[in-house]
Amino acid sequence: MVAANIKMTIRNKQALFFLFMFPILFMVLFGMVFGQSQDVAKISIVDQDKSALAMSITKSLKKVEKLEIEEHDRGEGLDKLKKGKVDAVLVLKKDFAKDFPKRPAAIHLYYDPASTRSQMMRGTIGAVLGGIERSMVKSPPLITVKSKSVQSHQLAYIDFLLPGILAMSLMNSGLYGLANVMVARREKGVLRRLKLTPLPLSQYIGAGILNQLLVSLVQAALLVLIGHYIFGVKIVGSINSLVVLVVAGSLCFITIGFVIASFAKTSESAVTLGNLVGMPMMFLGGVFFPVDDVPNWVKPIVKAMPLKYLADALRAVMVQGQSLSSVIDDLVILLAVTFAAFMLAIKFFRWESSNR
């Protein structure tokens, strides 16, 4: 039965395509849209002063890594800022440093409050200028802040995203994969025919689950590989822990899918029920954005979502390099949900669509 199931899965080319393309597509799309946070920031400098000091500031800024400096006149620079072509505009007005260094030089910084990156520039520019200032007055910095992230490496959005997408695709293939096949088979009467054979229910279901599990594992492997090699996500956790989580999460959603299959009368209603369960989790389960800061009234909902626990655990292990024991809570919750769903599924399983 297991071998046959796998054959059937592999030969269903169209379904297979969507099974693997969907999460990858998601990954690529989101990766392209949000994955550029490590890019260089563009700054436009409007030098109306042309003094030696102004030139040296421009020169120093140009040396700063990750800053791309362009020189414009004022109107041009502000226009580019408005259009999002540059992230900030620095204006050195004529005689901005007239009495320098007796009076501090005034540099005007324009930024776009609608853009997070532009806002970040305020801090960056400030720090850079501070450095320049110190080198000019030749005073060593009194306090140096050597920033060290609590993360073992710098987290980019894509690092946050990959475990989320992974969790989501495990959920989707669990919720829809097996449920659809089961309901379709029941509708067509295949299950009825199977009921006439001595094949035990547990074995039939077990084979279905195992097949779906293998599909999920392949899906997960693909996603992780693409995330790692194409988007440069560093997988810091142990692969074994990752596999354990993938299996647990996958099982959890497959059994939930089974419950859906037991209740749904038609394939259409299986999809609807699947959406009803899946959609809220997709948005509130911490796939695309962290859900720690959701409004209070949403929190209980989020807490009831198995996807959140899976996404959290995957994230902790994959990109934060935590051990399995540190996500044991999440794991236990997943297994508990699996068990409960399995009980429900067995109790309400039906071989036939009508009860004639």
Next chain:
Amino acid sequence: MVNSIIDVRNLVKTYGEVRAVDNVSLQIEHGEVFGILGPNGAGKTTILEMIEGLRRPDHGAIMIDGLSVWPNPNRIKHLIGVQLQTTALMDFLTVREMVRLFASFYGIHMSRVKADELLDKVALVEKANSMINQLSGGQQQRLSIALALVNDPKVLFLDEPTTGLDPQARRKLWMVVEGINAEGKTIVLTTHYMEEAQVLCSRIAIMDHGRAIALDTPVGLINSLGADAKITFTAKHPLDIEKLARTPSVSQVSQFDLSYSFYTSDVQESITNLLGLANSQSVKIENLNVAGANLEDVFLHLTGRGLRE
């Protein structure tokens, strides 16, 4: 009736107000091809599925080979092979894989050779590597018979095996059924084709409205009509056949406009009388047709309705 392989007693199944099966008793003997004949909705499938263990009867007892089907149908699963009315198979498997998969459900590891032998019995061996969704209707029906045979059952149940098939596919399936019966397997089939019942079955139960209204061999059932043949004709002008109807060999005279029909146990006498009558009344007779009586006529006689109304 110790020898009966299937013994059904006082079977009742009710759906709401409808008595789908109304106190039916049947004894089916080893090696028979037993037919359950009746129009749609007569309760044929319901009876069959209760015997197979798919539907629980409200009342009555069913024994297969000395084992009671209810309350635990698992006990008879190894004794029977079933083809359901709607052939539902899984896609994306080849014919041979499907056979071997079903064998595995019975804990049988079937070799390719064995699988092909089985497919040969249902004239499907040349399709062994084809995908199931590429099979024609008749081929799918024959495959589903092969699947019913994987556990080498004593009894094979076929629920309307030829419904929806073209005449050629139907004949091919009949040959398959005869071949399987020749190996000594008991076959129980339902059909609403009287020709099928007549060709295949050693005995037939005729069902109507949940009741078995007759049970005999095809010949016995036809003989029960007391008539050899059905004579039909049309007349140019109204013909008074009162005199003909009074002869003892003639029965069930009916007239509709200028179309007449009657049954007779003496074809020669009746034809002679009919022609004499027509000559004396100067009425021209057309479309004279003499047909041997068949099960359709039996059903008509028993219920006053045709089989496919």
